Amino acid sequence: MKRIIEVNEKLAYIVVEPGVTFFEVCNHFAENKMNLWMSVPALGWGSVLGNTLDRGHGYTISGNRQHFIGSMEVVLPSGEVLRTGQWAVPNSPSAHACGNSFGPQVDGLFLQSNLGIVTKIAVAVDIAPASFMDIKIHCPEVDDIAPLIDTLQQLDREGITQSHHMITNINHFASHDAAKHQQQSTQGPLTPETVAYLKEKYNTGYWRCVAALYGPKDLVLARWKRIQEVVSTNIPFARIENTFYEGENGQPVDNTKIDSLYAGVPTMNPIKLADYNLPADGSGAGAHIDTTLILPCEGATVLAWFHKAKAIMELEGVDPFIGCHVFPKYILFVQEYVFDKTNPKHRQGGRKLIRSLLDEARENGFANYRSHIQHMGKVSPCLSERWM
Ligand SMILES: Cc1cc2nc3c(=O)[nH]c(=O)nc-3n(C[C@H](O)[C@H](O)[C@H](O)COP(=O)(O)OP(=O)(O)OC[C@H]3O[C@@H](n4cnc5c(N)ncnc54)[C@H](O)[C@@H]3O)c2cc1C
Known part of the structure; x- marks a missing residue:
């Protein structure tokens, strides 16, 4: 061991x-x-x-x-x-x-x-590559996720991108910085005013996508050029930026000097998201549970599902909390439920929410890719007994 x-x-x-x-x-x-x-x-x-x-x-x-x-x-x-x-x-x-x-x-x-x-x-x-580029694409509005995903898919089809991309929505990445009570004083999902405030505070959009490039400098810069072209043609409203790293003295990039998951640097920072919905008085204990569905890498399908999931989550009084892992042909669509595990209402709400999401997923032909044991019974009907 x-x-x-x-x-x-x-x-x-x-x-x-x-x-x-x-x-x-x-x-x-x-x-x-x-x-x-x-x-x-x-x-x-x-x-x-x-x-x-x-x-x-x-x-x-x-x-x-x-x-x-x-x-x-x-x-x-x-x-x-x-x-x-x-x-x-x-x-x-x-x-x-x-x-x-x-x-x-x-x-x-x-x-x-x-x-x-x-x-x-x-x-x-x-x-370890000779050079590394961390890329961020910021898309302002909710519906922008559809053309963003189709843009990423095109870049993969062209052989430009090399790894999977992560798209998070605004409260997901804001949760790594501050608890919700510091961002909004009223209960319930984020209001349009808070969303606008967060966009300005973090200089981003409703969606933020992270991508990365690896390899010899010339190749990385050529790939970056094509990404800029495709992004500016397909999603001209998006803001795109990069941070470029090159190894010193002919050596590969030293990732111990970079704070990025995309450079394989381990961290515990994202655990902060578990505390997002804790009370302002400092009590409680943060936790999270999620459904992670497999969706096709098609913008329209993902957007349609997002609207359904958002409605289900807002009905429970919580924000859609999305981490969308974009692979070339499919997407792992993570919907977090972030809660105070010392609060019975939060725990019951979480169980109800996961059940509702999985019921709706089954109607749409989607299934979880991994699950808490507690919800295995809800995931298995998503797969046909005939084919299992
Ligand atoms: C905030 C947050 C962010 C996260 N982000 C990510 C992420 O980006 N990517 C990601 O992949 N995960 C992510 N996770 C999930 C978490 O990191 C993984 O569940 C974890 O890496 C699994 O490792 P573990 O040591 O807990 O595995 P374990 O719980 O020990 O094992 C996981 C499963 O593997 C099997 N298993 C383990 N050991 C054996 C064995 N010896 N023989 C046979 N089967 C075995 C069992 O089925 C077991 O249930 C995140 C979790 C949190 C809380």
């Missing part, structure tokens, strides 16, 4: 046991001056193995971690030990470099499941 078994700097993968956290992997890279970046999730405290098996994701090129599994060692209920991919080949020099099996691939049986205890896992990491 908790050991980093191997780091292969050339082939860019790590082999770890359960319990090794993202912070520990990143510290290991820094202490050993390895030119590798770990694709960290928003909170660095989780385990690499747990996050991978839960189909978690980071924000760099290898962020869609389940698709970057090299191999696994699994103890089966029978007590037998199974090794997947090329690790099943005795003495294979590509044991952790290639997940291919000969015949059916069984890795998927151990993701979000209880069919075995995974005791070791190999996952790919990123090679």
